[in-house]
Amino acid sequence: MTDTQREEETGMAVTTTDPAARERLRRWRLVLGGDAADGTGHALSGRDAAMDEALTALYGKADGPGAGGDRSAGLGASAPSVARWLGDIRTYFPTSVVQVMQRDAIDRLGLAALLLEPEMLEAVEADVHLVGTLLSLDKAMPETTKETARAVVRKVVRDLEERLATRTRATLTGALDRSARVSRPRHHDVDWNRTIAANLKHYLPEHRTVVPERLVGYGRASRSVRREIVLCVDQSGSMAASVVYAAVFGAVLASLPAVDTRLVAFDTAVVDLTDLLDDPVDVLFGTRLGGGTDINRALAYCQSRITRPPETVVVLISDLYEGGIRDEMLQRVAAMKASGVHFVALLALSDEGAPAHDREHAAALAALGVPAFACTPDLFPEVMAAAIEKRPLPVPETG
Numbered sequence: 001m002t003d004t005q006r007e008e009e010t011g012m013a014v015t016t017t018d019p020a021a022r023e024r025l026r027r028w029r030l031v032l033g034g035d036a037a038d039g040t041g042h043a044l045s046g047r048d049a050a051m052d053e054a055l056t057a058l059y060g061k062a063d064g065p066g067a068g069g070d071r072s073a074g075l076g077a078s079a080p081s082v083a084r085w086l087g088d089i090r091t092y093f094p095t096s097v098v099q100v101m102q103r104d105a106i107d108r109l110g111l112a113a114l115l116l117e118p119e120m121l122e123a124v125e126a127d128v129h130l131v132g133t134l135l136s137l138d139k140a141m142p143e144t145t146k147e148t149a150r151a152v153v154r155k156v157v158r159d160l161e162e163r164l165a166t167r168t169r170a171t172l173t174g175a176l177d178r179s180a181r182v183s184r185p186r187h188h189d190v191d192w193n194r195t196i197a198a199n200l201k202h203y204l205p206e207h208r209t210v211v212p213e214r215l216v217g218y219g220r221a222s223r224s225v226r227r228e229i230v231l232c233v234d235q236s237g238s239m240a241a242s243v244v245y246a247a248v249f250g251a252v253l254a255s256l257p258a259v260d261t262r263l264v265a266f267d268t269a270v271v272d273l274t275d276l277l278d279d280p281v282d283v284l285f286g287t288r289l290g291g292g293t294d295i296n297r298a299l300a301y302c303q304s305r306i307t308r309p310p311e312t313v314v315v316l317i318s319d320l321y322e323g324g325i326r327d328e329m330l331q332r333v334a335a336m337k338a339s340g341v342h343f344v345a346l347l348a349l350s351d352e353g354a355p356a357h358d359r360e361h362a363a364a365l366a367a368l369g370v371p372a373f374a375c376t377p378d379l380f381p382e383v384m385a386a387a388i389e390k391r392p393l394p395v396p397e398t399g
Helices: 003-010 019-032 046-059 079-092 093-107 111-116 117-121 126-138 145-180 192-198 220-224 237-254 278-287 295-303 328-338 358-365 380-389
Strands: 225-236 259-266 270-272 314-319 342-349 372-375
Touching: 003 358, 046 079, 046 093, 046 126, 046 270, 079 093, 079 126, 093 111, 093 192, 111 117, 111 126, 111 314, 117 145, 117 314, 126 237, 126 259, 145 237, 145 278, 145 342, 145 380, 220 270, 237 259, 237 278, 237 314, 237 380, 259 295, 270 372, 295 314, 295 328, 314 358, 328 342, 328 358, 342 358
Parallel strands: 225 259, 225 314, 314 342, 342 372
Antiparallel strands: 259 270
16 A cells, blocks of 8 residues: 555555655645644645745634634734735745735735735735725825825736737727728728628639629728717725726727727716726726615716717626616616617626626626626627627626
């Protein structure tokens, strides 16, 4: 019987020289924690011991080997110790893990208040979720911290723009071009490259020419038509990441010359942030995360601002937990669709997938021909392109 087989059969740790088995024990020891090595028989030293200390500070340790007692955190609430801990985890863990541990520290240990101190903000690994936390603390933030907070938010926004802006502009510019294309252009409006590509099957080798059966081009009237895109974003606390991404995408959409973009954030009140779209950081600090939800009121405002329904796309980003008048909300969606508006409902605009949401309202929207689904930032340009071209949305499959 091998060491591994004996370990599996008895449940007891054994001393082994097998490198793979020792690595498994090491990993289990780091996962389980505990001063008595939680039965693994594997002692930690050096870097591993420091990693274990950082994990224990956040997640605590059990009362003893195999104990089922509650874990108590040991990070403490003093800014210097937390700042040191933040530096330690950035040393020992990859960025993705650091971001998860920071979120856990905020949730488990109530460290959000410490983020109001500039030295703490300078120590954290900035990400979308940290931005959401900072926005929720904005009203309580002292003036000495606000400039540091804006710098943190600006860094995250800049990183997101570098990741998303170029592809979004390219995808939507192509969609706008295709949606304006006409099949009976006047001679001066014929797009000869696309016309030839569309008629290659009609090539006559004996004449060495293409006989176009279909002309492709851009009508002068079509090119003058601008699209209206309305982003209507739920700013309740659970939608923080979606608000951040919506601000970035709103700024990108506003930079397209053929698009009029409006960004509306709502809870029980409605705030129009369109005038701030030149700077997504200003947009974010113009939101007010938390509070209730009145989708009907927000859609009423958006509906009142639509001037060209057939050329308008309304994107509702919400978990659909409606605190307003449900039937009126659904009637408003139906009325907008009947007028020619292309209506899109996103349960979230984030990398986390589908959140908890009101399934009854999602089903009611689906019955109106508006599927509600979570959308990742990478998929969002394709969703918007499909909406502009009035073709079926690329709804992701759900298990």
